[in-house]
Amino acid sequence: MALHDLPHPEETGTDAAPHNIEAEQAFLGALLYDNEVLHRVSDWLRAEHFYDPVHGRIYQATSDRIQRGALADAIVLKTDFERDGGLKEIGGAAYLALLLESASDSVAAVEYAQLIYDLALRRALIRVSAELSHEATEATPETHARNLIESAERKLFQLAETGGNQRGFVSFKDALSESVEMAAAAYEREGGLSGMSSGLRAMDEKLGGLHPSDLIILAGRPSMGKTALATNIAFAVARAYQYSTLPDGAKKTEQGGVVGFFSLEMSAEQLATRLIADYTGIPGYQIRRGDIDPAQYEEIRDAVLEIQGLPLYIDDTGGLSIGALCARARRLKRLHGLDVIVVDYLQLVTASENKASQGRVQEVSEVTQALKALAKELSVPVIALSQLSRQVEQREDKKPQLSDLRESGSIEQDADVVMFVYRESYYKEREKPKEGTPEYLAWEEEFRQIERRAEVIIGKQRHGPIGTVDLAFDAARTKFSDLTRDDRYEGIAH
Missing domain, CATH: 3.40.50.300 (P-loop containing nucleotide triphosphate hydrolases)
Incomplete structure (x- = not known):
């Protein structure tokens, strides 16, 4: 029996979402034949990009084995899929062997993977379009069109960045x-x-x-x-x-x-x-x-x-x-x-x-x-x-x-993280006494020691300690910088 003769319950006629079962079969056959193909597509191709959920499970199982450094071919995967009901419906373990018969060469496999990915994005775009149409149609009088546009842009950005609307659950x-x-x-x-x-x-x-x-x-x-x-x-x-x-x-x-x-x-x-x-x-x-x-x-x-x-x-x-x-x-x-x-x-x-x-x-x-x-x-x-x-x-x-x-x-x-910028000199400068007085000389000496010092106080850090960071501050250049070793022990002078 030829591969194209096997039934696929997901094919629903002319109204089905964009997909290409033959491309998925050719790619999976190439992957089972040459495991090195995975390293050329694993950065962007995911199991959820396959239209046929059985193909997605085959891809995921194959990827897991290859990433562990183990062999992944039809014989090895047969054990993994003995109880997979979806695979039984389309031919059981024999389907894995038939995938090898339809395998493309490794160069064409990457092009098939790109086609699978592009079709997945098209399906996601159709879903997003339907959601946006529903939101615009069912919007209440209080809903501003600007909010709908921002929602549309957010969803389209997520699709452009990840190929999907939500990240969803992540395994441990x-x-x-x-x-x-x-x-x-x-x-x-x-x-x-x-x-x-x-x-x-x-x-x-x-x-x-x-x-x-x-x-x-x-x-x-x-x-x-x-x-x-x-x-x-x-x-x-x-x-x-x-x-x-x-x-x-x-x-x-x-x-x-x-x-x-x-x-x-x-x-x-x-x-x-x-x-x-x-x-x-x-x-x-x-x-x-x-x-x-x-x-x-x-x-x-x-x-x-x-x-x-x-x-x-x-x-x-x-x-x-x-x-x-x-x-x-x-x-x-x-x-x-x-x-x-x-x-x-x-x-x-x-x-x-x-x-x-x-x-x-x-x-x-x-x-x-x-x-x-x-x-x-x-x-x-x-x-x-x-x-x-x-x-x-x-x-x-x-x-x-x-x-x-x-x-x-x-x-x-x-x-x-919550950080506070604090410069003591800001308040000390407002305490400046009259020039020429003994108080002024004492104030001037103290002000000189703190004039170019600043503190960044870490009041909250979810993943680390709180505390104070001592920095130098140049008001003329509005520039913060690290203290030098001499600064730490002697203070910063003009």
Whole structure:
């Protein structure tokens, strides 16, 4: 009996979803004949991409054996499928032998695998289209068309990225494998850094780097340097960007990353000025006023030529809604890649109208939940800046703590990491006595010791310790940096 004569209950006539049973049979036959074929397709072909569920089970069983270093052929798989009812319906163990007869060569097998994958995406696209049509048809009068568009874009992005709508359940074996890979990456870096480097060694030692799927809250009172620190991190990540090119032409990030910076308070031009000051060492206020000499102008011009190609994308739209922010992040990842998101700042992102009408706490809660979901969906760290309440100013000890977060309940709950930027010199400067007095001399000496010191207080870390990171801060360049060894023991002087 020929393979094409065997019945397939899944074939339902002209209305069946796009599929090609012959391609699936030819590919599986080639895989059983030459197990090396798996290594050319395993990065993107999954069992769920097969239209015939029996074919999907055969592929999964074959993959599991090959990945264990064992042989996978029709004779070996016969034992695995003795009790498989689906296989019995289409010929039983004899079907495996017939697959070998229809095997393609190894070169054609990869093309068949690509066809199987493409047809699976087409079927998923049909399902998504049906869902979107239903949502648009059944939408209530209160549902805004903009929300439907954002929902459509989210589903299409998920389809474009993964070939499926949801990740669904993950086996414990796969979860363990991912955990071991993360530990191996940290071990190979010889520094315990399992995530992406922030560009600050002391912070990396505490956090282990910036981790995909984490929501990191960076909070502080005005003028403490929240935006400066976030900009420094974004700039360091973009400068370190290195990638390799996969066989399909896609880019795989090896180091650093592509950064999406949502600046709801400052303009793109202001952020760019800060980056130039960071890179050149020329104070930002001099650049803004044009108070520079010809040599500095040449230095700035050279700096612009050197850094203009960095993968740092700035969106300075004011009053951006959380739905629009998520849609733009997905679009950036689809078009250019995306490894880190920065949101400056949390309280300026608007929520949906129904949450806004329920009060500020509910509005912020929706924003933080959406940012955490976005971090998981795109598998990138999201750094969101947040303001602190004024109650900090009423305490004698002005070091911030978790209860100082505005609308703190939802922020603290959703965040994986909460960090506070604190500079004692900010408050000490406001205690400045009259010049020429004995009090002034004592104040000046004390202020000199702390003027360029900053602390990043880790108030919460879901997967690590809390504590304080000591950093240096250059106000003229709005730049944070690691302390030198001399700084640690002697303090930082002018």
